[in-house]
Amino acid sequence: MLNKGDKVAVLDDAINGIVLSVKGEEVTVETEDGFVMNFTASELIKTNDSSNLMDAVRRINIEEIKKEKAIPKPRSFVKERKEKEVGVPEFDLHIEKLVKNKNGMSNYDILTLQAETAQRHIEFAIKNRIPKIVFIHGVGEGILKAELDFLLGRYDNIDFQEANYQKYGQGATEVFIRQSKK
Numbered sequence: 001m002l003n004k005g006d007k008v009a010v011l012d013d014a015i016n017g018i019v020l021s022v023k024g025e026e027v028t029v030e031t032e033d034g035f036v037m038n039f040t041a042s043e044l045i046k047t048n049d050s051s052n053l054m055d056a057v058r059r060i061n062i063e064e065i066k067k068e069k070a071i072p073k074p075r076s077f078v079k080e081r082k083e084k085e086v087g088v089p090e091f092d093l094h095i096e097k098l099v100k101n102k103n104g105m106s107n108y109d110i111l112t113l114q115a116e117t118a119q120r121h122i123e124f125a126i127k128n129r130i131p132k133i134v135f136i137h138g139v140g141e142g143i144l145k146a147e148l149d150f151l152l153g154r155y156d157n158i159d160f161q162e163a164n165y166q167k168y169g170q171g172a173t174e175v176f177i178r179q180s181k182k
Contacts, residue, residue, distance in 0.1 A: 008044040091121050092136040115147050134163050138171040
């Protein structure tokens with residue numbers, strides 16, 4: 001495309017010159033100011049023949065140039081929330097999350113602590129008019145889930161169901177609190 005002796009201009013700079021050599025895609029140019037510079041063939045346009053100017057313009061791939069010039073958007077690994085989306089409070093009832101050391105606690109003590117913690121969170125949500133909460137209880141043998149279901153069933157203004165399977169698996173319960181008019 002470009003040959004030794006061709007007059008060229010650099011696309012993104014105000015530099016004009018004459019081609020000294022062409023090696024594959026690398027073109028060596030002597031500028032009008034006498035500097036010798038290397039460019040890729042895609043950065044140059046032939047300027048010595050005005051009839052070829054339109055051909056040269058047609059050869060330019062604008063989309064490719066836009067891609068090269070575009071600043072890559074940094075990837076965010078944080079899930080972005082929608083403006084009005086408010087996080088749903090999640091409460092993990094696993095005993096490891098409730099106490100530092102469970103040594104010396106019987107199964108009854110553990111289950112009682114988990115149930116009391118769930119009840120405190122329910123009362124707090126009702127009092128503060130929080131419409132939805134999620135309890136993470138795990139799968140296990142289902143004893144904590146059964147206790148939680150029993151506790152939630154005692155409230156008239158509460159509906160509950162298994163939480164989103166994709167997010168929590170089978171080990172969570174979603175609680176919906178119907179607010180009474182005040």
